Amino acid sequence: MTNYKIAVIPGDGIGHEIVPAGLEVLLAAGKKYGYSLDTENFSYGAGYYLKHGKFMPEDGLEKLKAFDAVFFGSVGLPGVDDTLPAKDYTFKVRTSFQQYVNYRPVRVYPGVTSPLRSTTPFDFVVVRENTEGEFVQIGNQYLPDEENGMGVDTSIFTRKGIERIAHYAFQLARKRRKKVTHVTKSNTLINSLSYWDRVIKEVAAQYPDVAHDQMYIDNASASFVLKPEVFDVVLTTNLFGDILSDLGGAIMGSLGLGGAGNINPEKDFPSMFEPIHGSAPDIAGQNIANPLGQIWSGVLMLEHLGEHEAAAGIMAAVDRTTTGGVLSADLGGTAKTDEIAQAVIANL
Numbered sequence: 148m149t150n151y152k153i154a155v156i157p158g159d160g161i162g163h164e165i166v167p168a169g170l171e172v173l174l175a176a177g178k179k180y181g182y183s184l185d186t187e188n189f190s191y192g193a194g195y196y197l198k199h200g201k202f203m204p205e206d207g208l209e210k211l212k213a214f215d216a217v218f219f220g221s222v223g224l225p226g227v228d229d230t231l232p233a234k235d236y237t238f239k240v241r242t243s244f245q246q247y248v249n250y251r252p253v254r255v256y257p258g259v260t261s262p263l264r265s266t267t268p269f270d271f272v273v274v275r276e277n278t279e280g281e282f283v284q285i286g287n288q289y290l291p292d293e294e295n296g297m298g299v300d301t302s303i304f305t306r307k308g309i310e311r312i313a314h315y316a317f318q319l320a321r322k323r324r325k326k327v328t329h330v331t332k333s334n335t336l337i338n339s340l341s342y343w344d345r346v347i348k349e350v351a352a353q354y355p356d357v358a359h360d361q362m363y364i365d366n367a368s369a370s371f372v373l374k375p376e377v378f379d380v381v382l383t384t385n386l387f388g389d390i391l392s393d394l395g396g397a398i399m400g401s402l403g404l405g406g407a408g409n410i411n412p413e414k415d416f417p418s419m420f421e422p423i424h425g426s427a428p429d430i431a432g433q434n435i436a437n438p439l440g441q442i443w444s445g446v447l448m449l450e451h452l453g454e455h456e457a458a459a460g461i462m463a464a465v466d467r468t469t470t471g472g473v474l475s476a477d478l479g480g481t482a483k484t485d486e487i488a489q490a491v492i493a494n495l
C-alpha cells in the first residue's frame with residue numbers, strides 16, 4: 148500500500164469546514180483503493196497572521212518541501228490586508244515551488260442546473276500560467292498628492308515561462324480531445340501578449356496532431372457563456388486564467404464546484420491542491436459551504452500522485468451524489484457540508 152505524506156492547510160473561513168470534509172473522502176477512498184495518507188496540519192493563513200504578524204512562519208516553505216503534496220483550502224479574512232505580497236501565502240507557495248501550472252477543470256455535474264440555457268454538455272480545462280505575467284507583483288504606487296498619484300504594475304512574460312506552460316497544455320490536449328485554444332489580448336497588449344502569442348505558435352508547431360486556435364479574452368469570456376462546448380484545453384495567462392476560471396465555476400452552477408491544482412509537473416517540489424474559490428467569510432462557520440470543489444481538488448491531487456483509479460472512483464461517487472439530489476445551499480439544496488461528504492463516501 149502506497150503511503151503519501153500530505154500537508155493539510157485549511158487556511159481561513161470555510162476552509163475549516165471543506166478541507167476536513169475533503170480529507171475524509173480521500174481517507175475513505177484510500178481504504179477502498181489501497182493507499183494511505185500520512186497527514187500533518189498547518190495553521191497558516193490570515194488567522195495565523197492576526198496572531199503572528201505573518202501568514203506563515205519563516206521556515207514555513209521549508210517544512211512543506213518534505214511533503215508529497217499540499218491539500219489547501221483558502222486564505223483570507225475580512226480585516227486582514229491581503230494586498231501586501233509579503234503576506235500572501237498562496238503567491239509564495241506557487242512561485243517558490245515552481246507550481247507553474249494552474250489546472251482548473253470545468254464540466255457539467257449531473258443533477259446540477261447550469262445557469263446556461265443551453266443543455267449541450269461541456270468539459271474542458273483552463274490551464275492558467277501560475278508564476279509570471281500580470282501577477283509578478285512588480286510595480287509601485289507614486290502618490291505625491293491626490294491629483295498626481297499614479298499606480299504601475301509590470302507584467303513579465305519569459306520565453307521559458309511561456310514555453311513550459313504551452314508544452315503542458317499541448318501534452319494535456321493529446322490525452323483529451325486534442326484541441327488547444329490560447330487566450331490573450333495581443334491586439335491591445337501589444338508588447339507582452341504578442342510575445343506570448345509568438346512563443347505559443349512556435350510550440351504549437353511541434354504538436355501537429357493537436358488542433359490550435361486563438362481567441363482574445365473578451366471573445367473567450369462570451370464564448371464560455373454562449374458555446375462552452377467548443378473548448379477542450381484553454382491555455383491562458385495568470386490574470387485571464389483567474390477570471391476565466393471563476394467564470395468556469397459560474398457556468399458549472401457555483402464557484403463552490405470548482406477544483407484546482409497548482410502543479411509542478413517535474414515534481415521537483417510538492418504541488419498544491421485547492422478549490423478555485425476564496426475563503427467565503429460570508430458563509431463560514433455554518434456548515435453550509437459546498438465541499439465539492441475541495442473534493443475535486445483532492446481528486447486532482449490523487450491523479451497527480453498516480454492514483455488514477457481512486458480519482459475516477461471518487462468522481463463517480465460525486466456524480467452519484469449530485470444525481471441523487473444531495474446539494475448544498477448554493478445549488479438550491481439543503482444538504483450540509485458534512486452530509487455531502489458522508490453521501491460521497493457512502494456512494495464510493
Ligand code: ATP
Pocket residue numbers: 161165221222223402403404423424425426427428429430435436437438440477
Ligand atoms: P478570493 O479573492 O480568495 O478569490 P473572493 O473575494 O473571490 O475570494 P470567495 O471567497 O470566492 O470570494 O466568495 C465569492 C462568493 O462565492 C461568496 O458569496 C461566497 O459565499 C461564495 N462561495 C465561495 N465558495 C463557496 C462554496 N464552497 N460554497 C458556497 N458558496 C461559496
Ligand code: MG
Pocket residue numbers: 393424425
Ligand atoms: Mg476570487
